[in-house]
Amino acid sequence: MKHILAISSVGFIMILSLSSIEGRMEETKRAVSFSQDVLPIVLRSCSTIDCHGNERVPILLTYKKISKYSTRIKNRLVDPKEPMPPKYSDKQLTSHEVEIILRWIRQGSPNN
Numbered sequence: 001m002k003h004i005l006a007i008s009s010v011g012f013i014m015i016l017s018l019s020s021i022e023g024r025m026e027e028t029k030r031a032v033s034f035s036q037d038v039l040p041i042v043l044r045s046c047s048t049i050d051c052h053g054n055e056r057v058p059i060l061l062t063y064k065k066i067s068k069y070s071t072r073i074k075n076r077l078v079d080p081k082e083p084m085p086p087k088y089s090d091k092q093l094t095s096h097e098v099e100i101i102l103r104w105i106r107q108g109s110p111n112n
Helices: 002-029 034-045 063-068 070-078 095-106
Strands: none
C-alpha cells in the first residue's frame, strides 16, 4: 500500500511539473507586448533620474527611443562586465524581466 501511495505521489508531482513546464513554454511562445510587458519594466526600472531619466544617457520613455537602442539594450542586459542596469543601481531587473525584454527584441521589437 505504501508503494502505491508513493508511486501515486510521484506521478502527481510529475503531472504538476509537466503542466508548469508547459505553461512556461506557452509563455515563451506568446508574443511579448511592448505596451503591456516591456514599457512597464522600463518605466519602473530604467527611466529614473539616476539612470535613463537624465541627459547623460539616452532617455528611454517612448517606443521610438527604446526600439532605436534595442541592440544596445540587448548587449548590455547580457554583458557581465557592463550590465544594465548597473550593479550600483537599486532598480535591478529580475531574470524574468530580462527575459521579457530579450524576447521582445528577438521578436523584432514590435510596437504592440
